Amino acid sequence: MSDSVTIIDNRTGKQIECPVLTGKYGAPVIDTSRLYKELGVFTLDPGFGTTASCKSAITYLDGDEGILLHRGYPIEQLAEKSTYTELCYLLLNGELPDQNQMADFEHDLKMHSMTHEHLSRFYNGYRYDAHPMSIMSGVFAAIASYYHDATDIRNPEHRLMTAKRVIGKIPNVAAKCYRHASGLPFVYPDNSRDYVENFMYMMFSWPSEEYKPSPVALRALDLLFILHADHEQNASTSTVRLAASAEANPFACVAAGICTLWGKAHGGANEAVINMLTEIERPENIPKYIARAKDKDDPFRLMGFGHRVYKNYDPRARIIQQAVYDLMDEMNLNQPMFEIAMELEKIALNDEYFIERKLYPNVDFYSGLIYQALRIPTEMFTVMFAMARSAGWIAQWMELMEDPDFRIGRPRQLYTGQEKRDYVQIKDR
Numbered sequence: 338m339s340d341s342v343t344i345i346d347n348r349t350g351k352q353i354e355c356p357v358l359t360g361k362y363g364a365p366v367i368d369t370s371r372l373y374k375e376l377g378v379f380t381l382d383p384g385f386g387t388t389a390s391c392k393s394a395i396t397y398l399d400g401d402e403g404i405l406l407h408r409g410y411p412i413e414q415l416a417e418k419s420t421y422t423e424l425c426y427l428l429l430n431g432e433l434p435d436q437n438q439m440a441d442f443e444h445d446l447k448m449h450s451m452t453h454e455h456l457s458r459f460y461n462g463y464r465y466d467a468h469p470m471s472i473m474s475g476v477f478a479a480i481a482s483y484y485h486d487a488t489d490i491r492n493p494e495h496r497l498m499t500a501k502r503v504i505g506k507i508p509n510v511a512a513k514c515y516r517h518a519s520g521l522p523f524v525y526p527d528n529s530r531d532y533v534e535n536f537m538y539m540m541f542s543w544p545s546e547e548y549k550p551s552p553v554a555l556r557a558l559d560l561l562f563i564l565h566a567d568h569e570q571n572a573s574t575s576t577v578r579l580a581a582s583a584e585a586n587p588f589a590c591v592a593a594g595i596c597t598l599w600g601k602a603h604g605g606a607n608e609a610v611i612n613m614l615t616e617i618e619r620p621e622n623i624p625k626y627i628a629r630a631k632d633k634d635d636p637f638r639l640m641g642f643g644h645r646v647y648k649n650y651d652p653r654a655r656i657i658q659q660a661v662y663d664l665m666d667e668m669n670l671n672q673p674m675f676e677i678a679m680e681l682e683k684i685a686l687n688d689e690y691f692i693e694r695k696l697y698p699n700v701d702f703y704s705g706l707i708y709q710a711l712r713i714p715t716e717m718f719t720v721m722f723a724m725a726r727s728a729g730w731i732a733q734w735m736e737l738m739e740d741p742d743f744r745i746g747r748p749r750q751l752y753t754g755q756e757k758r759d760y761v762q763i764k765d766r
């Protein structure tokens with residue numbers, strides 16, 4: 338039996354044999370790239386539910402089994418034993434670093450922690466209450482202007498340098514979004530601090546006082562960064578790849594990813610979860626919201642529940658749920674919102690509607706609770722996600738640039754509009 342699928346056009350009797358490609362893991366993929374040439378038809382797959390948009394060796398996830406691997410390493414092991422910066426190295430380079438490689442990489446990230454001084458003025462164009470995701474995407478697109486001609490995206494060294502610039506600068510850009518909104522002075526990075534600590538320092542320190550974040554908080558944040566670093570061909574990553582396929586400036590590609598992540602069906606869900614829990618207010622109100630989520634005439638959905646790919650359990654959610662418990666214990670926190678979240682989860686997981694549709698809490702159901710415990714304002718949650726995901730975006734950008742099959746991404750469509758018709762002058766309509 339050959340590794341192919343035969344597609345027969347019953348209208349004409351013509352047929353085409355499409356090769357079936359097998360990856361390391363996951364469903365085999367039918368190569369339909371010759372379909373239009375041979376049969377004159379396209380495929381239609383709204384939401385890309387069954388379309389593989391690329392070949393990738395970075396991240397693998399199995400939604401039915403709840404598996405997530407980065408470069409082959411299970412997320413559970415990375416979460417327990419690795420650090421965010423080590424994971425960044427792994428995503429970019431394909432292998433874990435030795436001690437020297439790690440020291441060099443961390444040094445390089447620190448060398449890129451500053452931004453051009455003029456960029457700081459860019460923030461002043463935004464109102465004090467502008468959403469930080471709007472600011473972040475704008476500022477990131479602005480960074481493209483500093484590296485427009487100087488970056489040769491065909492040069493592997495330039496690409497790696499760009500990746501380090503993106504990961505190195507993003508905490509600085511993100512912290513300034515918050516400082517601008519709060520009317521606080523911008524804080525320069527302090528490169529004696531590690532990556533995550535440096536971000537907290539730029540976010541929360543006062544120029545007049547010494548700043549020492551709690552090690553528990555730093556560990557929790559590092560964990561969240563690990564869990565959000567990459568997630569295969571999700572909406573924002575696919576956006577980055579599509580922009581990159583047009584050979585757009587890589588900072589502009591990341592800005593496009595930031596805009597997509599902002600949506601509440603994607604990264605914006607962490608903010609939406611906290612808003613929902615605030616609205617629920619008390620455990621007694623939960624049944625009302627569960628009923629609303631099930632009502633087809635009500636657009637309300639339980640935020641932080643459901644996932645396009647995970648139909649068993651989001652493995653990141655399991656790790657993060659434990660981290661929420663640990664953090665509450667270690668920091669001696671007693672958040673009423675935490676109680677509502679746990680009660681909501683319990684009720685939903687036992688409800689036929691959610692069981693039938695395989696709707697489980699996703700990573701964002703819990704991440705907001707940790708951010709809240711770390712005193713990160715709600716509107717900054719998706720910025721935190723973007724910061725962590727920048728590693729995945731830029732690793733996927735690098736992979737696309739190195740792909741021998743590299744072509745501009747250009748999906749087709751099924752046209753459902755008007756037939757060809759003649760233009761009528763306005764006076765005659």
Ligand code: ACO
Pocket residue numbers: 601602603604606630631637638639640641642643644645646694696699700701
């Ligand atoms: N609450 C209530 N019902 C839901 C929910 C939810 N959160 N999610 C899905 N459903 C229902 C749908 O109404 C649909 O029901 P039906 O079959 O009776 O029509 C069924 O479950 C399937 O839902 P789809 O929308 O087809 O699933 P899809 O895979 O397209 O959407 C998504 C996935 C966008 C994540 C969806 O579950 C959702 O909107 N969740 C809430 C937002 C959220 O938490 N997003 C974060 C995703 S994770 C991330 O980006 C990091």
